Each structure stands twice: as structure tokens, then as C-alpha cells.
Amino acid sequence: MLIETDKRLALQAYEQILNLILTGAAQPGAMVTERRLAETLNMSRTPIRDALLMLEGEGLLIRQGSRGLQVKQMRIEDYMDALQVRQMLEPEAARLAAGHMPAASLDELEADLKSLIGNPGNGEGKPDRGSVRDVDDRLHGGIGDAAGNPQLAQIIRTLRRQTQIFDLRSMPERFEATCHEHLDIVQALREGRGDDAAQAMRRHLEHVRDSIIGRLTRA
Template sequence: MLIETDKRLALQAYEQILNLVLSGQAKPGMMITERRLAETLNMSRTPIRDALLMLEGEGLLIRQGRSGLQVKQMRIEDYMDALQIRQLLEPEAARLAAGHMPPEILGALEADLKDLLHSATAPDGKPDRGSVRDVDDRLHDGIGEAAGNPQLAQIIRTLRRQTQIFDLRSIPERFEVTCQEHLDIVTALRDGRADDAADAMRQHLAHVRDSIIKRLAR
């Protein structure tokens, strides 16, 4: 029971620290220490230490000798390299996952995506970034898990963490298009159309890449 409690606390710490990084509160180049985080998150240092090790393993934090860990300054070259690998792996993961994701999970994703689209078209609509990232995580991570290869799922999760630093803040014009692309992926997965699921994922990631390139060229 104690081991399970420790694991749960470490995962809670992981999610909270990850949110600090992805939300920009912990900025690229910022030094992170166990003591400061323990005070900020009101947690003991043991789960904080375990969470930092996980984030270091995913490449979001870089160890700087005895000084502690530093939030990685993601170069655009790093981003494009990670995205290129995602383009190789995630379409195949979607192909393997087609017909194997639980209908209730896909149904919830479809409903949430439609809600996000509706919120964006409302007069005072402004999609909540936390909700956007939650849906994105549930879809892409769910595909990785449903593909039936735990190592593939972990590799994809790690790559996504690295590319999430460049999220929809960088390309806000992609919001509605991204939601529609995700809906296309969900539909193909639900119908068990493996080739269509792979094609939809491939097109989605290619459009993300093209949008980033277009933004950089401005």
C-alpha cells in the first residue's frame, strides 16, 4: 500500500510540474530545485524527486551538474526532429489502434472535441488551453496504448512531451482545424478503418509541421 501511495504522489507531482513547464510558468532555461518545488506544490521532496526523474527521462529537464535541473530550451531543430519521428510512428500506431479503442473513450473524445469547436465559435468564445491539451493527450496517448505495444506508446508519449512546448499558443489559427482533424481520426478509429486512421494521423502531423514552417517563415 505504501508503494502505491508513493507512486500516486509521484504521478501527481509529475502532472503539476509538467503543467508548470507546458503553461510557461517554468520558462525555458529556468533552474528547478526539489526544495523550491516542494514548497510551491506543498509536497514532500520524495515524490518531487521521482517526478523530476521522469521529466528528465522525457527530455523536458536537463541536469546541470550539482546545480539541479533546467527546463530544456527547445530549439526549433529539436522540435522538427521530434515531429519527424512522430510522423513515422504515429500513423502506424493509429493503424494498429483502429477498432481496438473502447467506444466509450472515443465517444467522450468526440463529444469534447465538438464542445471545444462550439466554444470557439461562441461570441465570447476562447478555448481553455487546459481542456485542449487534455483532449489532445487522451487521443494521442490512447492511440499509443491501444496499439498494443507499450514501448511504442512510451516513445510516442516522450516525443509528444517534447513537441508540446510548441503548442497552440504558437499556431492559434490551427485550433479549429486541429479539432476537425482529431474528429476525423476518432471516426476512423471507431469504424475500424485502419488505413484511414493512419492517413488521417499522417495528414494531421504534416499540417502541424507545415504550419510551424509557415509561422517561422514570416
């Protein structure tokens, strides 16, 4: 029972620290310490330490010798490399997951995506990043889990963590297109059309890549 409690607390700490990183509250290049995080999150240092090790393993934190851990400063080259690997893996994961994701989960995803398109969330026509990230996690993560290969699911999850730093902060113009692309993926998954699910995922990731390249070209 104690081990299960420790694991649950570590996962809670992981999610909270991850949220600090993805929302920008913990800025790229910032040093993070167990003591400060324990005070911020009102938790003991043991689950914080376990959570930091998990985030280091995912590449979101980089160890800087005796100075401790630093939030990774994601270079565009790092992003493009991770996205390239995602383009190799996620279409096949979608193919394997087609027809195997729970209908209730797909129904919820479809309803949430349509709601986001109709009501972005902050009254100014701008996307609510928290809601978008939640739907994105549930779709891509659910595909990885439904593919039936835990190692593949973990690799995809790690790569996605690294690319999420360049999410809607970098590509707000992709919001509505992303929702529609996700709806195409959901429909193919629901109907068990593996080849179409793979193609929809491939097309989605290609559009993400093209948007980043276009933004760099215009800069």
C-alpha cells in the same frame, strides 16, 4: 501499500510539475529545485525527486551539473526532429489502434471536440489551452495505449511531451483545423478503418509541420 502510495504521490507530483512546464509557469531555461517545488506543491521532497527524474528521462528537464535541473529550452530544430519521428510512428500506431479503442472513450472525445469547436472557452474566440491539451492527450495517448505495444506508446508519449511546448502558444490559428482533423481520426478509429486512421493521423501531423514552417517563413 507504502510503495503504491509513493508511486501515486510521484505521479501526482509529475503531473503538477509537467503542467507548470507546459503552461509556461516554469519558463524555459529556469532552474528547478526539489525544495522550491516541495514548497510550491505542498509535498515532501521524495515524490518531487522521483517526478523530476521522470521529467529528466523525458527530456523536458536538463541536468546542469551541480546547479541542478533546468527546464529545457526547446529549439525549433529539436521540435522538428521530434515531429519527424512522430510522423514515422503515430500513423502506424493509429492503424494498430483502429477498432480497439473503447467506444465510450471515442464518444467522449467526439463530444468534447465538437464542444470546443462550438465554444472555444474564454469568451473571446480563443482556444482554452487546458481543454485542448486534455483532449489531445486523451486521443494521442489512447491511440498509443490501444496500439498494443507499450514501448511504442511510451516513445510516442515522450516525443509528444517535447513537442507540446510548441502547442497553441505558437499556432493558435491551428485550433479549429486541429479539432476537425482529430474528429476524422476518431471516426476512422471508431469504424476500425486502420488505413484511413493512419492516413488521417499522417495528414494531421503534416499540417502541424507545414504550419510551423509557414510561421518561420513569415517571421
